[in-house]
Amino acid sequence: MAKVLVVTSGKGGVGKTTSTAALGAALAQGGQSVAVVDFDVGLRNLDLVMGAERRVVFDLINVVQGVAKLPQALIRDKRLENLWLLPASQTRDKDALTDEGVGRVIDELRSRFDWILCDSPAGIERGATLAMRFADEAIIVTNPEVSSVRDSDRIIGMLDSKTVRAERGERVEKHILITRYDAGRAARGEMLNIDDILEILATPLLGIIPESQDVLKASNVGTPVTLNNAESAPARAYTDASRRLMGEQVAMVVPVERKGFMDRLLGRRAA
Amino acid sequence: MSMRLLRLFGSREATAPVARERLQILLSHERGLLGQSDLLVTLREEILAVVSKHIQLDPDKVMVKLDRGKSVSTLEVDIEVPNNFDKKTTERRMAG
Numbered sequence: 001m002a003k004v005l006v007v008t009s010g011k012g013g014v015g016k017t018t019s020t021a022a023l024g025a026a027l028a029q030g031g032q033s034v035a036v037v038d039f040d041v042g043l044r045n046l047d048l049v050m051g052a053e054r055r056v057v058f059d060l061i062n063v064v065q066g067v068a069k070l071p072q073a074l075i076r077d078k079r080l081e082n083l084w085l086l087p088a089s090q091t092r093d094k095d096a097l098t099d100e101g102v103g104r105v106i107d108e109l110r111s112r113f114d115w116i117l118c119d120s121p122a123g124i125e126r127g128a129t130l131a132m133r134f135a136d137e138a139i140i141v142t143n144p145e146v147s148s149v150r151d152s153d154r155i156i157g158m159l160d161s162k163t164v165r166a167e168r169g170e171r172v173e174k175h176i177l178i179t180r181y182d183a184g185r186a187a188r189g190e191m192l193n194i195d196d197i198l199e200i201l202a203t204p205l206l207g208i209i210p211e212s213q214d215v216l217k218a219s220n221v222g223t224p225v226t227l228n229n230a231e232s233a234p235a236r237a238y239t240d241a242s243r244r245l246m247g248e249q250v251a252m253v254v255p256v257e258r259k260g261f262m263d264r265l266l267g268r269r270a271a
Numbered sequence: 272m273s274m275r276l277l278r279l280f281g282s283r284e285a286t287a288p289v290a291r292e293r294l295q296i297l298l299s300h301e302r303g304l305l306g307q308s309d310l311l312v313t314l315r316e317e318i319l320a321v322v323s324k325h326i327q328l329d330p331d332k333v334m335v336k337l338d339r340g341k342s343v344s345t346l347e348v349d350i351e352v353p354n355n356f357d358k359k360t361t362e363r364r365m366a367g
Contacts, residue, residue: 053297054339069330090301220290
């Protein structure tokens with residue numbers, strides 16, 4: 001049974017696109033067939049983070065409007081053969097997307113893939129509501145920071161009211177993914193800790209992604225962080241989160257950077 | 272090898288130059304898009320229009336691949352043409 005997941009947050013810049021790419025790649029590395037879909041019409045970036053920006057021919061709006069068929073618009077990842085990208089349009093107006101049109105595309109994706117990950121735009125406007133509209137599950141990306149937690153709470157309310165599942169009286173399964181977490185600062189009381197966030201949002205935790213330089217390095221070269229350096233702390237955290245999505249029981253730990261021999265010798269601090 | 276050596280000695284590979292080059296290529300194409308029509312998109316549409324004048328195009332049998340490069344881009348249009356298409360067009364001409 002295919003699962004449609006929306007990666008959302010309300011607030012911008014918390015790591016939705018990074019997380020969509022990393023989780024999509026991690027699920028594909030785990031043998032699942034995966035489509036990642038960019039819903040950020042006009043400001044697409046999933047193609048860039050996935051390293052497929054030079055290969056975009058058609059996009060989601062072309063498929064919704066029937067200009068292109070779905071297989072023509074899907075871009076296959078160059079590294080993982082069971083990972084595909086459906087890019088957003090960079091030029092057209094987001095009003096070109098209709099509920100029915102997006103619903104048809106999602107249905108067709110369901111027949112082809114195990115997982116469909118919808119990368120939501122920031123905000124609570126039409127693009128964000130369309131991205132969550134057909135979701136079975138939601139990943140709410142949250143930074144340990146007051147404005148992000150507040151916006152996550154707002155998005156949780158929308159997931160419980162504006163989705164097809166909610167309207168049918170069913171529930172959208174929700175998960176919190178905490179990103180840019182710094183265990184040291186949380187321990188020193190400088191950063192909201194995990195328990196605080198989970199208590200406020202009353203939603204189960206999918207994973208904790210540590211703040212890391214590897215995230216920027218991976219986006220620089222256009223490779224999902226789990227593929228760029230599988231041993232890095234954020235890659236291990238995303239891989240653990242993907243295994244939880246697949247139903248495995250994985251102990252919740254915050255991976256830390258493994259210091260190399262030279263790093264230790266020179267007394268370098270981990271990122 | 273040199274990369275591996277560098278890694279051994281703890282130097283960090285610089286990824287920023289890769290980011291810079293990727294952005295330069297991408298933005299040069301996207302800025303062109305705003306001012307004038309995208310040549311590759313125009314080519315794609317006109318090629319398909321010409322082909323569809325002669326044969327009935329099955330959208331499932333048409334694959335278009337694009338790779339935008341710094342100095343050269345490639346547009347690959349792969350159209351599956353049934354072997355009996357000549358017959359059909361001839362028949363249509365005769366009927367018309």
